[in-house]
Amino acid sequence: MTRTDSSPDDRSGDRTGAAARLEVDSLTKRYGEVTAVDGLSLRVEAGEVFGFLGPNGAGKSTTIDVLLDFVRPTSGSVRVCGHDPQTAPRAVRRRVGVLPEATGYYERASAREHLRFAADMKGADHTPEQTLERVGLTDAADRPVGGFSKGMRQRIGLAMALVGQPDLLVLDEPLAGLDPAGARRVRTLVREERDRGAAVLLSSHITEQVETLCDRVGILSGGDLAVVDTVVGLRERLDADRSVVLTLAERPASLAIESLDGVSGVSEREAGVRVTCRDPTAAGPVVAQLDAAGATLLDMNSRGGSLEHLFLTLTDDEREATGRPATAREAGR
Numbered sequence: 001m002t003r004t005d006s007s008p009d010d011r012s013g014d015r016t017g018a019a020a021r022l023e024v025d026s027l028t029k030r031y032g033e034v035t036a037v038d039g040l041s042l043r044v045e046a047g048e049v050f051g052f053l054g055p056n057g058a059g060k061s062t063t064i065d066v067l068l069d070f071v072r073p074t075s076g077s078v079r080v081c082g083h084d085p086q087t088a089p090r091a092v093r094r095r096v097g098v099l100p101e102a103t104g105y106y107e108r109a110s111a112r113e114h115l116r117f118a119a120d121m122k123g124a125d126h127t128p129e130q131t132l133e134r135v136g137l138t139d140a141a142d143r144p145v146g147g148f149s150k151g152m153r154q155r156i157g158l159a160m161a162l163v164g165q166p167d168l169l170v171l172d173e174p175l176a177g178l179d180p181a182g183a184r185r186v187r188t189l190v191r192e193e194r195d196r197g198a199a200v201l202l203s204s205h206i207t208e209q210v211e212t213l214c215d216r217v218g219i220l221s222g223g224d225l226a227v228v229d230t231v232v233g234l235r236e237r238l239d240a241d242r243s244v245v246l247t248l249a250e251r252p253a254s255l256a257i258e259s260l261d262g263v264s265g266v267s268e269r270e271a272g273v274r275v276t277c278r279d280p281t282a283a284g285p286v287v288a289q290l291d292a293a294g295a296t297l298l299d300m301n302s303r304g305g306s307l308e309h310l311f312l313t314l315t316d317d318e319r320e321a322t323g324r325p326a327t328a329r330e331a332g333r
């Protein structure tokens with residue numbers, strides 16, 4: 001499988017793989033009154049899977065549309081493998097493999113024919129068999145895509161993205177509609193592509209998938225990154241943020257709960273008294289002392305510690321609380 005490099009607009013930019021595969025610098029995109037992307041900056045390097053997380057309407061698709069030159073920015077810039085999509089769109093499209101959120105297919109054409117179309121579009125020499133095998137569509141290679149299930153459509157979309165060994169893979173919800181075996185196959189495939197040296201921008205709402213697949217994660221909220229970190233770094237932050245919350249029916253008369261070792265907060269609530277232990281290992285001894293003092297424990301659960309919790313805190317919860325999304329500055333990026 002080789003890429004044909006004859007495009008006149010393909011002469012500039014990085015061909016060594018050493019520079020960032022994707023550079024977004026202070027990107028803003030407004031649609032009239034709506035600011036879809038608001039001063040976004042990010043880099044994705046070769047051999048890296050970057051999880052682009054964000055709730056509905058955060059600006060993920062708009063960012064992707066700008067880097068493919070489907071949409072022009074209001075201000076700021078984007079470079080893909082060193083190329084500006086506005087001045088070198090063909091070079092960008094040759095080097096990028098895209099699995100869009102919704103893909104249109106030629107319903108009467110087969111999976112194999114779709115891969116030929118993709119190869120023609122990219123100017124790549126491509127043998128469909130290996131790619132069909134990688135996505136698990138060998139047996140359906142010659143069936144019209146019109147008869148494909150949702151998961152099979154997702155697989156052919158992914159196969160088309162892989163044609164031509166792209167330097168940057170842009171995958172929008174790559175596991176959507178896949179059964180567990182299909183999802184595992186795609187996870188393997190994403191890792192193989194990364195190990196080959198491709199950069200992967202993986203856009204998703206599903207925190208669990210992002211956590212297991214990505215090297216770095218950015219959480220987009222209101223058009224800008226509220227947080228960006230390695231998965232390892234995020235895990236450390238999340239562990240530091242973990243706490244155990246106990247709910248008591250009422251305060252025990254004989255015990256000053258605030259003075260117990262490990263208790264970091266006590267507050268009166270409608271549903272009872274909430275006792276927070278910042279250090280989860282302190283929760284056991286605290287419960288024992290509350291029990292000895294005759295307190296009735298109504299509930300006990302752990303808070304924080306998950307990427308999902310962080311995602312909700314930085315996006316939905318923040319918006320509910322303030323009427324606007326969290327910004328990078330507030331989140332201490």
Ligand SMILES: Nc1ncnc2c1ncn2[C@@H]1O[C@H](COP(=O)(O)OP(=O)(O)OP(=O)(O)O)[C@@H](O)[C@H]1O
Nearest residue numbers: 031034035036054055056057058059060061062063
């Ligand atoms: N063509 C357009 N015209 C007007 N507003 C738009 C247009 N495209 C996007 N928007 C608005 O820009 C904001 C960001 O939308 P975008 O589709 O980029 O979000 P997203 O993160 O991809 O969301 P989702 O997860 O739902 O796909 C939204 O408020 C959306 O309504």
